[in-house]
Amino acid sequence: MRKRLLLLLAVVVATLTAAGAQAYTAFQQSNASQAAAPEVEVAFAGALPAAPFVIFRNTAEGHGFGQAATASLAEPNGQRTLLGTSCDRVYAARNLISCLSTKNGIPTTFEAATYNGSLQQQAGWALGGIPNRTRVSTDGSLVATTVFVAGHSYASSGFSTQTVISPADGSAHTNLEDYSLIDNGARIKASDRNIWGVTFSPGKPNEFYATASSQGNIWLVHGDITARTLSVAATGVECPSISPDGQRIAFKKSTSGTLAGSREPAVLDLATGNVTVLGERRDLDDQIEWLDNATILYGIPRNDAGKDSDVWSLSIAADAAPQLFIEHAWSPAVVR
Amino acid sequence: MHRLPAAEQDGQPLYISISDRKGGRQDQPTTGPAAVRPAFRLSPVIIWLGLVSMMTDISSESVAAVLPLYITGYLGLTTIAFGVIDGINQGASAIVRIGAGWVSDRTGHPKYVAVAGYGLSMLARIGFLAAGGFWAIAGIVTGDRIGKGIRTAPRDALISAEAQPEYLARSFGVHRMLDNIGAAAGPLIAFLVLTLIPNGFSTVFGVSLAFAVIGVAVLLLVVPDRISPARRERSTSRRAFRWSQFRWSRLTEPGLGRLMFTAGLLGALTIGDGFIYLLLRDRESFGIQWFPLLFVGTNAAFLMFAVPVGRMADRWGRIPVFLAGHVSLLACCLLAGLPFTGTVATAGCLLLLGLFYAATDGVLAALVSQLARPENLGTALGTAQTVVAVSRMAAASGFGVLWYATGPGTAVAIVSGLLAAAVAVAATLLRRTALVAAP
Numbered sequence: 001m002r003k004r005l006l007l008l009l010a011v012v013v014a015t016l017t018a019a020g021a022q023a024y025t026a027f028q029q030s031n032a033s034q035a036a037a038p039e040v041e042v043a044f045a046g047a048l049p050a051a052p053f054v055i056f057r058n059t060a061e062g063h064g065f066g067q068a069a070t071a072s073l074a075e076p077n078g079q080r081t082l083l084g085t086s087c088d089r090v091y092a093a094r095n096l097i098s099c100l101s102t103k104n105g106i107p108t109t110f111e112a113a114t115y116n117g118s119l120q121q122q123a124g125w126a127l128g129g130i131p132n133r134t135r136v137s138t139d140g141s142l143v144a145t146t147v148f149v150a151g152h153s154y155a156s157s158g159f160s161t162q163t164v165i166s167p168a169d170g171s172a173h174t175n176l177e178d179y180s181l182i183d184n185g186a187r188i189k190a191s192d193r194n195i196w197g198v199t200f201s202p203g204k205p206n207e208f209y210a211t212a213s214s215q216g217n218i219w220l221v222h223g224d225i226t227a228r229t230l231s232v233a234a235t236g237v238e239c240p241s242i243s244p245d246g247q248r249i250a251f252k253k254s255t256s257g258t259l260a261g262s263r264e265p266a267v268l269d270l271a272t273g274n275v276t277v278l279g280e281r282r283d284l285d286d287q288i289e290w291l292d293n294a295t296i297l298y299g300i301p302r303n304d305a306g307k308d309s310d311v312w313s314l315s316i317a318a319d320a321a322p323q324l325f326i327e328h329a330w331s332p333a334v335v336r
Numbered sequence: 337m338h339r340l341p342a343a344e345q346d347g348q349p350l351y352i353s354i355s356d357r358k359g360g361r362q363d364q365p366t367t368g369p370a371a372v373r374p375a376f377r378l379s380p381v382i383i384w385l386g387l388v389s390m391m392t393d394i395s396s397e398s399v400a401a402v403l404p405l406y407i408t409g410y411l412g413l414t415t416i417a418f419g420v421i422d423g424i425n426q427g428a429s430a431i432v433r434i435g436a437g438w439v440s441d442r443t444g445h446p447k448y449v450a451v452a453g454y455g456l457s458m459l460a461r462i463g464f465l466a467a468g469g470f471w472a473i474a475g476i477v478t479g480d481r482i483g484k485g486i487r488t489a490p491r492d493a494l495i496s497a498e499a500q501p502e503y504l505a506r507s508f509g510v511h512r513m514l515d516n517i518g519a520a521a522g523p524l525i526a527f528l529v530l531t532l533i534p535n536g537f538s539t540v541f542g543v544s545l546a547f548a549v550i551g552v553a554v555l556l557l558v559v560p561d562r563i564s565p566a567r568r569e570r571s572t573s574r575r576a577f578r579w580s581q582f583r584w585s586r587l588t589e590p591g592l593g594r595l596m597f598t599a600g601l602l603g604a605l606t607i608g609d610g611f612i613y614l615l616l617r618d619r620e621s622f623g624i625q626w627f628p629l630l631f632v633g634t635n636a637a638f639l640m641f642a643v644p645v646g647r648m649a650d651r652w653g654r655i656p657v658f659l660a661g662h663v664s665l666l667a668c669c670l671l672a673g674l675p676f677t678g679t680v681a682t683a684g685c686l687l688l689l690g691l692f693y694a695a696t697d698g699v700l701a702a703l704v705s706q707l708a709r710p711e712n713l714g715t716a717l718g719t720a721q722t723v724v725a726v727s728r729m730a731a732a733s734g735f736g737v738l739w740y741a742t743g744p745g746t747a748v749a750i751v752s753g754l755l756a757a758a759v760a761v762a763a764t765l766l767r768r769t770a771l772v773a774a775p
Contacts (some may be wrong), residue, residue, distance in 0.1 A: 004557045011553040019546035024541045034534075104534055108405065108525040109625035128617070128624040130408050148408050189741060307535065332498055 027045040031157040038062035043072070045081045048092070048117045052336045054297075055092045059308045060328035068099060071336070076326050085118060088131040096122070096140035096168050098129030100147075112145050114168050123170035123241075128162055133239075133287050136144055136168075136206075136333075137200035140226075144198035144208070145169055160197040163210065165225070165258060165273060176230065179223065181212055183232040188214065195230070197239035197287055198223070202246050209233070209240045216259060220249065220268070235266055241296070244336075246270075248316070250288040252294045253277060255300050267297060278314055280322050289332050291325075299330040379498040382507050385491060385557045386514030391551030392454060393515055395461060395544045397522025401628065402530065406537045407473060429485030430725045437489030437718025446490035446497075446714060447561035453487025454479075454555055458548040464541040489718035494559070496705035497714060504705055505654050508698030509646025516639035520632050524654050527628075536766065548740050591707040591768075592694050592716060596723050598762045599700060602662050603727030605755040607669065607735045607748075609634055609689055615672040630686060637690020637696075645694040646702075654703045661695025662759050664688045666752055673748035700724070 023079040040060040048055075054076055056172055058069040068083040068090045087099035097115040102108060110127040112134070129147035146163040163176045176195045201207040208223040212230055220237035221230040221300045239252045247270055252263035262283035267276045278296075286299040295315050302308045311332045313325040326332070436453065439445040460480035463472070492508075499507035529540050613630045649657040668688035671681055700720060708716035738747040 001558075008553055008557045015546045016551045019543050022510075022542045023529065023533070023536075023539045026536055030533045030536065102405070104527075104531045106524060106531065107401075107626070107628035108527055108530060112389050126623055126625045128627060130405055132408070136464075148404065192742065 011295055020201050033061060034063060034065070036062040037207065038064050038094070041079045042069070043079055043081045045083065046119060048094075048097075048335070049081070052334075054291075054311075054326070054332050054334050055083075055097065056311060056326060056329040056332045057087055059330050068097065069329075071326060073336075077324070080326075080329075085113075085115070085119070087331075089134045089331050091331070092335050093136045093138055093140035094335055096136050096143075096215075098134045098143045098145070100127065100134050100145060102131065110147065112143070112166075112170070114143060116172065118233055122168060123221070125166075125170045125173075128190050133160065133163075133197050135198050135200060135287075137205060138202045139205060141168055141205065142166070142200065143170075144197040144200070146198070161194045161296070163195045163198060165198065165208075165266045167323065174225075174228075176210065176223070179228045179230045181214075181221070181230045181232075183219075188232075199240050199242045199249075199287075201242055202244055204246075211238045211240065213238075213259065218254065218259065220251070234268060234273070238263065239287050240268075241290060243290045243293050245293045247293075250290065250316075252284050265298065265314065267296075276316065276318075278316060279320055280312075280314055289334055291334055297325055297332045297334070299332065302334055374500060376503050376506065377500065377508060378507065379560055381498045382495055382511055383514070384554055385495055385498075386511045388454065388551045388555045388559070389511065389515040390490070390518035391547045391554065392457065393518030394522045394525060395518075395547040395551065396457065397519050398526035398529075398540055398547075399461070399464065399522075399544045401526045402540050403477075403529075404535060429481040430722050430729070432482050433489055433718040433722045433725070434715060435497035435718070436486040437493070437714035437716070440490035440493055440714035441712055445561055447491045447555070447559060449490040449714075450487045450494065451552065451555055453483045453485070454548075454552045455483070456486065457483030458545070458552050459483075461541065461545040461548045465538060465545065484769070488721055489714050492701045492705075492717045492771050493714040496701070496717075499705075504702035505649035505699050506643065506646035507743070509642040509644075509649075509694070512646075512694070512698040513642040516635045516642065520635040520639065523628065523632055529678035535653070542695050549728045592704070594765055594768075595703055595707060596720055596767050598659050599720060600723045600727045601754075601758050602762055603724045604731050604734075605751060605758050606662075606665060606728050606731050607751055608728060608732050610732070611735055611739070612668060612672050612685060612689060613652070615669075615744055615748060616685060617680070619672070619675065630682075633683075633686040634689045634693070637687045638693040639690075641691050641694035642698060645691070646698055649695070649699045649702065652708070654699050657695050658699050658703065659759055659763055659766070661692045661699065662755065664695060665692040666755050666759070668692065669748050669752045669755070673745060673752065695765070 003320050011067045012068060015134065026166060038058075039062055040332060042058075042060075042064055049070055049072065050138075052073040053070045054073055055070045058064055058067050064082045065086075066086045068085050068087045069080045070083065071078065071080045080163050083097075085101075087101050089100040091098050095117045097119075099113050099115065101111050101113070103111060105185075110123055110131055111128060112127050112131075113124040114122040115120055127145065127147045129149035131145070132148045133146035134144065142165055144163065144165050146161055147252070149160045149162050158278055164173045166173045176198075177193060179195075181193065196211050196213075198208050198210045201209065206225050208225070210221055210223055210230065211221045212221045212232070218236055218238050219232045220234040220240055222233045223230050236253065236257065237249065238254065240249045241251065242249050248268060249268045251266055251268060253266040253275070255264060263285070265278045265280050265284055265288055267278065268274070269276075277302045282300050289297045291297050291313055294317065295313055297311055297313050299309045299311050300308060308328060310324055311326040311329040312322045313320045314320055368597070436449055440449040443449070457480045460476045460483065463476040463479070464473075495508060495511050496504065525543065526540050529536050529543060533539050577680045609631070613627065616630070617624060617627060645657060645661075668685050671688065701717060704716050704720045707711060735747060735751060738750060741747075742750070
């Protein structure tokens with residue numbers, strides 16, 4: 001027994017030493033990486049640019065990793081300007097930025113914050129889950145957030161998304177699950193309802209599109225803020241993004257037609273109902289953004305191990321191929 | 337229940353005691369009505385098993401706390417993907433429990449069945465260090481959960497074999513206390529690592545693997561693979577066990593079958609802590625940023641109550657305490673459902689929820705140990721765990737439907753009413769079992 005206890009002690013010491021050494025190395029590397037010079041050309045600014053720009057999350061290694069950044073639309077892959085605020089998801093209109101972020105601590109917490117064009121914080125509130133999507137209405141009056149609420153132990157059940165629309169000052173929060181979900185005039189009272197991925201209709205402050213899902217179905221729903229309704233507009237259309245002219249919806253199409261499986265970008269013509277699948281075969285997770293009425297933008301991870309990604313552009317014309325738009329970037333939003 | 341204090345000697349209360357383990361065991365040496373209750377002596381093996389569970393729980397709960405963040409935030413998989421993985425989580429372990437208990441009975445080597453279970457989970461942790469991509473993660477999570485399914489029944493059989501029959505519930509209480517220290521510490525350790533090292537998921541997985549290795553090492557090196565001599569005397573049939581003697585019908589011995597049925601009935605009305613937390617959140621009883629700590633709070637309450645409640649169960653009867661645990665759950669539901677807001681309501685609810693787990697988890701294992709034949713103990717423990725797990729899964733999905741159909745307030749009122757009725761039915765059902773199982 002004594003021998004066995006000594007052997008156990010040896011195993012414990014060896015294991016803890018190895019884990020401690022790994023943790024220490026990771027800690028050193030993390031500190032070094034945060035202090036290192038960025039791997040791309042950066043500048044710093046105290047306000048949003050006046051000319052049309054794209055705002056995104058900077059994923060270039062080194063100082064400024066994870067911060068919101070802007071680049072001019074004229075030269076998107078040129079110098080980027082860091083805004084000094086870390087965001088997991090970022091979106092903006094001319095006069096308003098929405099930034100969702102993770103705060104490491106015990107426990108890890110999540111926050112939404114809005115900033116004006118001079119980067120002054122307007123409002124901030126706690127989020128009930130992991131940041132997933134955010135959008136701002138074109139006039140900068142409304143903010144939509146989707147977070148991912150997960151069970152906090154192996155024992156507790158289920159996953160869900162929580163999508164909330166708030167005024168820019170964060171004064172009120174409306175959970176879209178409280179809206180009535182309507183299909184062909186009949187109310188759907190399903191128990192496993194999830195709603196995510198809001199896109200505000202340009203020039204129509206009362207309207208938006210989003211995804212609703214229940215019992216394996218994926219629906220495009222048309223939201224009405226005054227009537228508090230979500231009306232099913234199409235099936236199989238996930239994570240919509242409406243074009244600046246309001247005529248098309250770019251979305252993620254499940255290759256298997258079910259909730260599992262990979263997604264590819266596609267475009268729905270709202271007038272005709274025609275769906276065109278675009279020429280991108282990599283799995284798509286990011287919510288699509290429109291560069292102009294004929295080109296979409298989206299992030300694709302650089303490799304399997306997370307962290308870094310690139311933003312790609314793709315024309316909706318037939319036979320178009322994706323082109324690299326901004327390296328080391330994620331969550332793009334175009335402000336014209 | 338029929339135990340009366342007879343004398344106090346050296347500060348140790350003595351009790352007039354009818355045998356604790358009467359159920360299926362006709363070959364017990366101490367069946368005299370005036371047998372003296374021995375003093376409580378905790379077997380070191382139970383402490384070691386508790387440490388194994390503590391290490392393993394630090395390992396699994398530290399990963400569980402950061403897994404959603406890792407999958408959706410870091411790997412960038414869709415939220416739907418996590419839903420699929422989470423579903424695998426729920427189902428995988430229920431199936432293997434009975435099988436593992438049965439193998440442990442059949443071979444007479446519960447330790448090595450447990451080693452297989454803990455070992456599989458440990459191997460899954462190594463996988464986390466290397467994995468990216470959806471199917472890799474899904475496979476690893478499944479392996480981990482199957483490992484948990486395998487290890488639980490043989491481990492409880494080992495605890496049961498080492499415990500004094502008079503102090504079964506208290507012994508399980510000691511084990512569950514150590515177990516839950518790990519479950520409460522795991523998430524805190526994981527959050528601490530992420531605070532020091534942003535995106536330090538691989539460090540969390542490394543630390544998790546280290547604790548898993550230590551857990552398996554303690555089990556392999558220190559826990560004996562033998563049934564204690566005292567136990568062996570009591571159950572000579574164990575060594576002579578032959579496969580031809582196995583009968584499922586033995587699991588439906590009057591006391592045991594009724595106990596399993598009752599556990600299933602009550603389990604089907606146990607809405608689970610996930611929903612309790614959602615109710616509390618809906619009441620805005622606390623800032624949503626504290627949501628992840630509710631789980632830690634419940635575990636802290638569980639570990640605090642585990643031993644005292646186990647002692648009460650040994651003294652006053654395990655069935656009354658088991659039923660009282662469900663009354664505590666009922667009180668928690670009412671507290672979460674009623675419009676009391678604020679920290680006091682939240683804290684009270686977590687205490688009641690911890691009390692519920694303390695009065696049901698280890699106490700049920702003690703009851704099963706008391707009623708099952710020794711040669712079927714592993715199978716009986718595995719079956720009881722499966723009954724509880726499956727009925728609670730059914731409860732969760734049923735309550736989810738009710739929640740959306742009627743709203744949270746009405747849903748919790750309906751379930752509370754049904755639970756109150758079920759406790760009354762359970763009390764009636766178990767009255768005879770209580771007499772059979774009476775200390």
